[in-house]
Amino acid sequence: MSENKTENLIYYLCFIAFAFPLLPNFLRNVLMALLVITVIISYFSSKVNKNINVKLIFLGSSLYLTYLLSMFWTDNIDLGLKKLSTGLPLLVFPIIAGLLSKDVINRLRNKIHYLLGIYAISVLLTFIVFFLIFIDHYGYSLVQHFPTVINKDLGPYNIHPIYMSMHGAVSIIISLYLLHKVDFNRWQLLLIILCDILIVCFMLILIKKGPIISMVISSAYLVLALKNRKIVLILSILTAILTSVIIFQPKVNRKFSELLNINNANKTELTSTNIRLIIYDCGKELVPDAGLFGFGVGDTRGKLLDCYESKNHELLKSKYNSHNQFLSIILRSGFLGLFCYLLFLLYLFIRSLFSKSYLVIAILVFYTLVMLSENILEREDGVVYVSFITLILFVLFNYSNVEKITYHGQK
Known part of the structure; x- marks a missing residue:
């Protein structure tokens, strides 16, 4: 395959990748494999x-390398290998982002508004399709059953509600x-x-507190950084x-009210907040x-389950993870792993601050905040999207040796 054809393939694969939420699980994995293979071929053939x-x-790959290193002292090898397989995007996407050619980056940057639009539209369409399937097959008890249906009853499209809410x-x-x-124009606006508004309504149906609160905080940062009155009004x-909805919808209100009673929490009552405590x-x-x-990487779950046995048998039955990505990293690969990952995040933040890449910073802030209450890098639903979105957008917005980003209809 010629160099131009390989770069064209990478270019179109990246466009498809921004529609990840619409793709079934197996196709998402095929796309990830095709991307890394074509990027490596392109690099070595150039x-x-x-x-x-x-x-x-x-x-970008240092955290995965610490996981790999931890296999030397992991007793549960089988589980360790499964965790390494799930976490493979932590290795693959830094390679893809780091080897993208200058020509491909320039072409993608010049279509950046299309890429972002494809992602946003694919998220909305996914919500709508899931909703229509739910209404057709399961009835109208949305708040109670919709999250369960999208998590367990959609076959290759199954996705945990926390990740759909993050989308x-x-x-x-x-x-x-x-x-x-x-x-x-006015009608497009x-x-x-x-x-x-429709996406926000779907997020409220899923009632995932972490993504909602993190979205408000990171969006507020973006609005303040861009200093645009129009988007201030829209965010308001x-x-x-x-x-x-949080105030007047009883079920949603109960979920968020848990956060106001942390100090008085009764740990025998297993709310989502008490479980985390x-x-x-x-x-x-x-x-x-x-x-x-x-x-x-293979023994962390066993250590947590041993502790749950002495604390609460309901947690033991459900085999909960650590519900904090940074805590999980420490348990898996120690403070060495945490240092590597924090260094990577710091690198992304500093480079983005210097280049005034406010969108990248806002998305990094969002994911970092969600990590305080969720292990978003340990399920395929999360690690693929987080790694892809953060790294590809970082590359497109932060490379100083490529052409300036242009937008169709830019002000």
Whole structure:
């Protein structure tokens, strides 16, 4: 395959990848494999202008390498291998992002508004399709059953509600950025606002507190950074809708009210907040023993389950993870793993701050906040999307040796 054909294939595969939420699980994995293979072929077949970001590849894959290293002291080898397989995007996407050619980056940058639009539209369409399937087959008890259906009853399209809610939040952040950058007409603006409201409604049906709160915080940062009155108004409308539903819808209100009673929480009543409090108690007990190198990627779950046995048998039955990505990293690969991952995040933040890549920063803030209450890098639903979106957008917005980003209809 010629170099131009390979780069064209990479270009179109990236477009398809931004529609990840619409793709079934097996096709998503095929796409990821095709991307890494074609990017590597393109890099080694290029005779001039080879573009490699060694720092991004090394820092981006360093967490996965600590997981790999921890296999030397992991007792549960089978589980360790499964965890390494699930976490493979932590290695694959830094390679893809670090080896993308200058020509491909320039072409993608010049279509960045299309890429972002494809992602946002695919998220909305996924919500709508899931909703229509639910209404057709399961009835109208939305708040109670819709999250369970999308998690367990959609076959190759199954996705945990927390990750679907995260998709919704990121699409809202992206839409705010596009509203700032692109000069939409009045009807296009109205349509985008209505779509955002619809996505917010779906997020409220899923009732995942972490993504909702993190979205509001990261969106507020983006709005303040861009200093645009129009998107301030739009975010205010969305926040008002969120606040009204949280106050007046009983089930949603109960979920969020848990956060106001943490100090008085009765840990015998297993709300989502109380479950996390018990898990974090176990985490505090286990962290000193995890030390510099951790328990190993295959043994972390066993350590947590042993602790749950002495704390609460319901947690033991459900086999809960640590519900904090940073805590999980310490348990898996110790403070060495945590240092590697924090160094990578710091690199992304600093580079993005210097280049004023406010959208990238807002998305990084969002994912970092969600990591405080969820293990979003340990299920395929999460690690693929988080790795792809953050790294590809980082590359497109932060490379100084490529052409300036242009937007169709830019103000």
